[in-house]
Amino acid sequence: MFLKNAWYVAATPDEIDTKPLGRKICGERIAFYRGAEGKVAAVEDFCPHRGAALSLGYVQDGNLVCGYHGLVMGCDGKVVSMPLQRVGGFPCVKSYPVIERYGFIWVWPGNPEKADPALMPDLFWAESDEWAYGGGLYHIKCDYRLMIDNLMDLTHETYVHADSIGQEEIDETPVNTKVEGDEVITSRYMENIMAPPFWAGNLRGNGLADDVPVDRWQISRFTPPSHILIDVGVAHAGKGGKDAPPENRVRAIVVDFITPETENSHWYFWGMARNFRPDDAELTARIREGQGRIFGQDLDVLEAQQRNLEAYPERRLLMLAIDAGGVQSRRVLDRLVKAE
Amino acid sequence: MFLKNAWYVAATPDEIDTKPLGRKICGERIAFYRGAEGKVAAVEDFCPHRGAALSLGYVQDGNLVCGYHGLVMGCDGKVVSMPLQRVGGFPCVKSYPVIERYGFIWVWPGNPEKADPALMPDLFWAESDEWAYGGGLYHIKCDYRLMIDNLMDLTHETYVHADSIGQEEIDETPVNTKVEGDEVITSRYMENIMAPPFWAGNLRGNGLADDVPVDRWQISRFTPPSHILIDVGVAHAGKGGKDAPPENRVRAIVVDFITPETENSHWYFWGMARNFRPDDAELTARIREGQGRIFGQDLDVLEAQQRNLEAYPERRLLMLAIDAGGVQSRRVLDRLVKAE
Amino acid sequence: MFLKNAWYVAATPDEIDTKPLGRKICGERIAFYRGAEGKVAAVEDFCPHRGAALSLGYVQDGNLVCGYHGLVMGCDGKVVSMPLQRVGGFPCVKSYPVIERYGFIWVWPGNPEKADPALMPDLFWAESDEWAYGGGLYHIKCDYRLMIDNLMDLTHETYVHADSIGQEEIDETPVNTKVEGDEVITSRYMENIMAPPFWAGNLRGNGLADDVPVDRWQISRFTPPSHILIDVGVAHAGKGGKDAPPENRVRAIVVDFITPETENSHWYFWGMARNFRPDDAELTARIREGQGRIFGQDLDVLEAQQRNLEAYPERRLLMLAIDAGGVQSRRVLDRLVKAE
Known part of the structure; x- marks a missing residue:
């Protein structure tokens, strides 16, 4: 599909x-x-x-x-x-x-x-000198829509990526989902929290203090067929969050191009674009390595999920508020595929 | 099934x-x-x-x-x-x-x-200080009932395990099969023979002469669903065999818990309980290693047998006297599964 | 089939x-x-x-x-x-x-x-002291008839084996196909060309100059069920080609016994018989190694072709003049299988 x-x-x-x-x-x-x-x-x-x-x-x-x-x-x-x-x-x-x-x-x-x-999507960061990009490719043996679900709800970071980008405040904070035409946006704002290891590292990497409270944001945007760009970052608390001035924040875009291979396997192009220290190739390499490790943790989870769904095709899954992003994205796809 | x-x-x-x-x-x-x-x-x-x-x-x-x-x-x-x-x-x-x-x-x-x-079965040896146990686990790609057949007829020791527990006297000695309710027991007694390498080692391990004739016994007991315990041992010839006093014999229980995974694969928990030198951990390890090697020899045989049976599903197999243990065990299973 | x-x-x-x-x-x-x-x-x-x-x-x-x-x-x-x-x-x-x-x-x-x-086929070279043979075995996951096609048209040497036996003159020279009863023969004669690396090596191996023009021949002979013997060689140009005196040529027979395992896999016995320096075991080993490497290049091509044909079973393939050898061989097989 x-x-x-x-x-x-x-x-x-x-x-x-x-x-x-x-x-x-x-x-x-x-x-x-x-x-x-x-x-x-x-x-x-x-x-x-x-x-x-x-x-x-x-x-x-x-x-x-x-x-x-x-x-x-x-x-x-x-x-x-x-x-x-x-x-x-x-x-x-x-x-x-x-x-x-x-x-x-x-x-x-x-x-x-x-x-x-x-x-074609408009990827401004890919053509700007103020942004740097690094990424990789994974082949994953599951329906590409399981990856859409995965990325439209970042609650899983708390569990799958507990040692890097996960933190309890994520699943204590409600997620907001809205649909705009064929786009689906989920967002979560966490205020006055401590940055988890991955973001503390990025604060340091950008010359900012990492031992003070921050405001953190995650805004996932699904566009058909299966591109998900996630605006993520932290700013020193109370400085305006996502809209804080550059000297108070680190911001990045998690890039996810999810390309079906077959009905139950896909190519996953992942990466991160950042607008701090864009010329620092060593930093790009370090972030890429960290992200590759983090995103690799999802593979086992998703492939086991695929096997379970194939073993129990008749079971209905739950659709909770945190799942709304994935559910709405699938609705958009269903509608467009039907029109096709 | x-x-x-x-x-x-x-x-x-x-x-x-x-x-x-x-x-x-x-x-x-x-x-x-x-x-x-x-x-x-x-x-x-x-x-x-x-x-x-x-x-x-x-x-x-x-x-x-x-x-x-x-x-x-x-x-x-x-x-x-x-x-x-x-x-x-x-x-x-x-x-x-x-x-x-x-x-x-x-x-x-x-x-x-x-x-x-x-x-639950009653495994007295597992709770007694006079017994020691060591074992392992194999995953085998065949119907678990082929393993039941394998263990209810130890004739195969002569061929599959020729260098350890096999000896010609096994297949020269008729096997006895009886059914008691849901249990099936096959037994074989060999008198006045020389101990094969594995048992010679156990005699020595127990401080007994290994260069004199022995009486050897093998008593396989199947209980549903698929547990097989085999009372095995050797005693210096003429001392009473299985019932000889401890100073004249070495006795052990081969433990086989055969757990189906799917219709054509299973988990095989194998081990050996012995009532001599139970505190000798080094001996436990040595026996475990030897048994693991011996039981590993069955894997290739059983998996090739499974492939053959799948390739020729219409062929009828023979049911000889030596197969009676496996055949009777399957009958018990057929009856109980039908009742279920 | x-x-x-x-x-x-x-x-x-x-x-x-x-x-x-x-x-x-x-x-x-x-x-x-x-x-x-x-x-x-x-x-x-x-x-x-x-x-x-x-x-x-x-x-x-x-x-x-x-x-x-x-x-x-x-x-x-x-x-x-x-x-x-x-x-x-x-x-x-x-x-x-x-x-x-x-x-x-x-x-x-x-x-x-x-x-x-x-x-049985008559393989005179296998029983003659004037010939030496070396060869090997590959297991290939494709219909054995794809290998027949491969060997009945050597155009592919130009592409698959460009660095050893391939040369442009092969696909610039028309191939001749004839059917004699159950046999199919394809032949190609190239005159006054330079020998490609494999044959240059054989010229040197036989003590002949390798920097002068040669006449080259390839005569593939299919006999049922799936044996293909290829008379190959080069002779110094103008000396009679295939029929040149031994001191002006190197001649060999590429031996291909293609044995179906299943409908879509086969055993490929390949080798080369030569009638120069038959006692030179070191030369036999060297030719064998080179041929093994060359023939190994076909494996990827044929297995990918098999996957493509399975993915698109409805597509009709072309039958060009260069394919006539394979096409005719399949016709012989179709006729004989039908008779069977």
């Missing part, structure tokens, strides 16, 4: 720098590669000659050459040539709209005619 | 000492843990909130806390609390009768109302 | 030298072993007593003894004996015609009455 007419993050540029990449996205087997002038391209990972995987081939003159018998596939899915063959009557394969932007390769697995670049 | 209304060995105490244990028993996914005052408890491994595995959580104040969103599950399967929630209307999960006794955690996967502790 | 009434290569002699070998051939689970006087034998890998795998047993007095309870199986599939049992009424298992010849163990998985040794 996923939208096909949508832009998904498919890969990071480094994954196709030296050779093509075969990756399944929303059930489609796709070969990604750099075509003419380094422009990213994507075609079905299926050679129309004998069914070989085109992603095992190589790029020549901007086209993907099948590594089995040398069929040359064009970026549009039409066969360009093949040694000693007339290829005019050869069947085509699908090609997929792809865009390289914001440091990611985006793909549109559905109807190419509907692939409007204007539908 | 297994009995559900029965006491099965589910775990050893060390497996739940520091954190909960998730284990599937007779098709039931169960979380085992130590509740109030260290008392063992078992509930379905399924959080009624969103289906997370409770066994990935932790114990607090005697209750199991879900590691995802903090739901507190009681030992009776009723939800105790959850941050910011009224839990009165929350659905319950199953709880399972559990008993810690004889150095094992026992569970009753069926109807809790029928779980009578008086139905 | 495979012929059952045919001789297949099942193993190499070293695989059964010290103990029995269990291997599935054309869907049949077979135990191979050396019976009386070292003569190879093959029976179903299923003990009629309780379904244990006979291949886990051992050989005694020329018979296979089941490693579980000691049933003694005869080479004809009839039970010889079992301790304390009368075995007259025991069911038989299948036995399979087997022949050890040409350095391989051959098996006939179909109707034993039709197993005529005269139907």
